[in-house]
Amino acid sequence: MLAPDLVDNLRGRKPMLWLNPGSRSRDDPFSPELVDTAEHRLLRAGPLLARVLPELAGSDGLIESPLIDAQALRDALGGQSRWLLKADNRLPVAGSVKARGGFHEVLEFAEQVALRHGWDGDDFAALAEPCWRECFATYQLVVGSTGNLGISIGLLSRALGFRAQVHMSDDAKQWKKRLLREQGVCVIEHAGDYAKAVAAGRAVAEADPQAHFVDDERSLSLFAGYAVAGRRMAAQLKEQGISVSASNPLLVYLPCGVGGAPGGITYGLKQMFGGHVHCFFAEPVESPSVLVQLASGLLNPVSVHDVGLSNRTLADGLAVGQASMLASACMQDRLAGVFTVPDASLSYYLELAWEKLGERVEPSATAAFAGPGWISGSQAGAQWCARHQIDPSRATHVLWCTGGSLVPDSEFQQWLS
Structure with missing residues (x-):
């Protein structure tokens, strides 16, 4: 059952940070x-x-993306500490x-x-x-x-x-x-x-x-394939000399639609880093399907339509009304929280990604960019940091960029303009 004040905030389309209480009501439907x-x-x-x-x-057939420096984006958004972009927009062949x-x-x-x-x-x-x-x-x-x-x-x-x-x-x-x-x-x-x-x-x-x-x-099978990404990113962090520990935590922000891809990645990261990694999902204000499901509990499926939202958003890849129950069950005590993003912010972030990093991304891929601001600059984020004894200025922040390289020039230019 959703709390009345949460329902009011959702219906008001107010960007918000929802913190997961981390309670478990059912077993994992997935084997490690x-x-x-x-x-x-x-x-x-x-x-x-x-x-x-x-x-x-001529390659070994590896489907993987680079983990790149995003300090220019951090500076533009007023962030702190180290920011990295996991550039899945560059993944070969499928581009997402x-x-x-x-x-x-x-x-x-x-x-x-x-x-x-x-x-x-x-x-x-x-x-x-x-x-x-x-x-x-x-x-x-x-x-x-x-x-x-x-x-x-x-x-x-x-x-x-x-x-x-x-x-x-x-x-x-x-x-x-x-x-x-x-x-x-x-x-x-x-x-x-x-x-x-x-x-x-x-x-x-x-x-x-x-x-x-x-x-x-x-x-x-999908969930397992997505989880492999968490292991591979652990190797990339090691290659860059970045350690992950209680004093140097890893904060990861992932755009979320039905929940399978970000859920699998979170599962894989938790396998590698346990309590030293904290993952947050990013969802449009009109389509916060995982937020609604986790906040309601896992007894019955709940849709964004049930709380009066339209599921209409510029972030077409995140326009999902009902979350995956598989992913939701696996995220019960693994996901740190969910923040919501308005479409206007997605357009702004898309332009910044192009201007500051030269990255060609879809609007849905930029939803993660709001994450560090919620953790470092909001009352809810401050409370979460205090509870977990986390100093965001000592954390490594990873923005997971989910797609964009296949976008036609005409479509991309239309987004920019």
């Missing part, structure tokens, strides 16, 4: 061993990805945070199909051969998406020879639909929001024995 399996699968599949994706030719989880699930499905058809499970690169493409062509991957997960699933599915069908709301970005169709992906549009697109995709897959539905709300 699945992250090990996902990390191993992505490494084994590297040679296959390098063969089927021109962008990875959805790449790791999406690619992992496609690869896991390809592995399962190939094993059923006689593959010995040894050489992943062999699955690029014509005989396997012919086999994969009899199968289909189906997904409901606001855009970026559809791109991740669609592009790799087609590269391996699978058929792919992406269900999207009719107000999702047209350039994303066009990009998918140009790669041979079947895009089906639906009136209504993301939830209706997901339901339609699920129904199609359930009726086709040769189809596999990629469920952004419930998939353990």
